[in-house]
Amino acid sequence: MAREHVDVLIVGAGLSGIGAACHLRRHSPGKSVLILEGRDAIGGTWDIFRYPGIRSDSDMHTLGYSFRPWTANEAIVEGAAIRDYIRDTAREHGVDRLVRFGHRVLGAEWSGGEARWTVRARRPIASPPQAPAATPIPTPIPTPSPDRADGTASDPGDETGATEVVELTCSFLFVCTGYYRYDQGYTPDFPGIENFAGPVVHPQAWPEDLDYTDKRVVVIGSGATAVTLVPSMAATAAHVTMLQRSPAYVMALPARDAVGRRLRRVLPDRAALPLIRAKNIGLAMLAFRLSRSTPGLMKSVLRRGAIRQLPEGYDVDTHFAPRYDPWDQRMCFVPDGDLFAALRGDRASIVTDTIAGFTATGLRLDSGAELPADIVVTATGLNLLAIGGMTLTVDGTPIELSETVAYKGMMLSGVPNFAVTLGYTHATWTLKCGLVSRYVCRLLNHMDAHGHQVCTPQAPAADTPLEPLFDLKSGYVLRGTAMFPKQGPTAPWRLYQNYPRDVLLLGHGSLRDRGMRFGRATARPRPADTTAR
Structure with a gap:
């Protein structure tokens, strides 16, 4: 059976994932895009958290998307308003129709010979309404919303819990799952x-x-x-x-x-x-x-x-x-x-x-x-989780995230055609996510213009001193930082907590630098695979 193929596969339909899809629509409109979401609703954090008073801890003028400014009078708002803002943005840009709900991504294997990822996802056999086969963003096909009438989302899986694993392929994998476990918060072992x-x-x-x-x-x-x-x-x-x-x-x-x-x-x-x-x-x-x-x-x-x-x-x-x-x-x-x-x-x-x-x-x-x-x-904190807990394999070799070095705070050394949105820890999360999405569009357009199929970040020299990716000393960061990539002392391997600098680096900096290598596949794609266009 032919595997469905898409140009860009986004994992996660929260604030970051919806923003990424909108950027692709705006700046790389010829790319076919699909979003896999493990739950049954758009919104990510802002759909999951329902505790009393849930709200942003950043103002909405910076938490909101640059391409869809926040216009309400209130600058700090409740979670429901943020969730509605994300969903309204998705509808306005047509990317809500590109989401496949109830798909938990398990892992992805890269084939350098074919220059593509094979992505495995678990979904309920009795699947909720889904986005159609991957299509170019300018012409999405509508599907009904799977959200419950009260605005909440159900968990993947039918009443029997029966699931199946499906495979898709993509040319570029874009992970927008945030940095913590959605299914489990952190609770210390309190005595008694x-x-x-x-x-x-x-x-x-x-x-x-x-x-x-x-x-x-x-x-x-x-x-x-x-x-x-x-x-x-x-x-x-x-x-x-x-x-x-x-x-x-x-x-x-x-x-x-x-x-x-x-x-x-x-x-x-x-x-x-x-x-x-x-x-x-x-x-x-x-x-x-x-x-x-x-x-x-x-x-x-x-x-x-x-x-x-x-x-x-x-x-x-x-x-x-x-x-x-x-x-x-x-x-x-x-x-x-x-x-x-x-x-x-x-x-x-x-x-x-x-x-x-x-x-x-x-x-x-x-x-x-x-x-x-x-x-x-x-209210004792989060459990960190890198790239949604999925596994990565490159040409048969499993990737240990903690042994990679972050490139520009968004790609991984030795991992081709892959990006992850990690927002700022000292500023509004979305500011960095927007820059990452815009950079991915620049990168894809550059590759098309120059006939490249593969972009692979390179690690710095072996004697380069490395340090943890996050410099916060919060308990939840210290507990989980070991599972994340490292960073180097200088660009392009440094995660800067500096928005103007990142605007220059990611928005206008050269795509060809000492940390990036471009190339092509070494073999033709398998005849059985199909590309939706």
């Missing part, structure tokens, strides 16, 4: 947690029927998820306690962009929206650079900001003064200071302590204190 009689919930698997009205809730954690949950749950819970082992930096930001609103009053949107985006990028870069160059100054600024927002006499140094420097770990942003507002009331509090054990009715702390609880929420 089995003693607790109430529900223990991880935000990544939030039960739809969880009723916390008038309940005592303990949220374990101090990161972005915890600071989002506390003010949201405090609105109806009897009391919410955020229990943190150590504090994080928390900064209040306005949910609405006042400068942006003024710009839009005096300028047309086509001029104002790019200016707002540039302003927000510049301010975020300035804050990051100051954190690196003058950490003491930034600590002081953040401390004074917390003091202004909290009740007089509040123990800021215990609960809001981390041991590390700003941006050694991701900073937490709270819209309109909602966390601080909750702490000013009597239905939310922070306890900085460590867990000694659990009782049937709460938690025992190492200080000797006890926290009563009806519900415990473990």
Whole structure:
């Protein structure tokens, strides 16, 4: 049976994958494209996470796509609004019709003789409505939406769980699956947690029927998820306690962009929206650079900001003064200071302590204190997962990601015709993803123009000092960084946390450099394979 072939196969239909498909439509319109999505809905993170208060921790003027500016007044919005934005973008550009849902990619094997990937994916035998055979993006064929009426997505597999493995081939493989496991969050091995009689919930698997009205809730954690949950749950819970082992930096930001609103009053949107985006990028870069160059100054600024927002006499140094420097770990942003507002009331509090054990009715702390609880929420982080957990093989040799070197933060040494979107860790994720997608389009167009079939990033010299790809010191990064590629000290093997520099490097830099090798297949494609056109 002939394998279906497509020019570009995208893995993942979240913010990154939909953006990649839209860029291909805009800049490489002759390419046939297919998107394989393991779940049954578009949206990725923003469809999966359903915990109370879920929202962006970046402003939508930078989180949104450059080719479809965010136009609402609110700059920091809830997850449902982001999910709708992604889906609306997909529909407007016709790429929603290119998604095959319920396809979990297992692995891909590269054949240098044929210059193509063979991709294996598991899907339910009773498959949901699918995109048609891969077609060039300009002429997609409509298919019905598989989403449930309530906007949620079902998991792949029919009621019996029967699945099958299918194979497709592609000339270029573009992985847009993010960097963490969608099916499992991280929960430490808390001593005696089995003693607790109430529900223990991880935000990544939030039960739809969880009723916390008038309940005592303990949220374990101090990161972005915890600071989002506390003010949201405090609105109806009897009391919410955020229990943190150590504090994080928390900064209040306005949910609405006042400068942006003024710009839009005096300028047309086509001029104002790019200016707002540039302003927000510049301010975020300035804050990051100051954190690196003058950490003491930034600590002081953040401390004074917390003091202004909290009740007089509040123990800021215990609960809001981390041991590390700003941006050694991701900073937490709270819209309109909602966390601080909750702490000013009597239905939310922070306890900085460590867990000694659990009782049937709460938690025992190492200080000797006890926290009563009806519900415990473990907002304790993510499990990292590189390239969606899929395996890669090049000409029969399995690829160990940790032994590769990242090329321009988006390709892997020794792995041909392959790219992965890894956004910024110190700035808005989508900024880097958009640059990666635009670069892939440039690369594909260059290869077509010069008769190349293969592009293979090369590793730097063997004696080049290498380091982890991510420089954050957050727990979830330290736990999983070993599974990711390494990076070198200089371009093109360096992952720069610098948007203007990457605009020049990826948007306008030479495609021919010391780290890239172009070529052609060494044998003809198999006659049994077909290319959809």
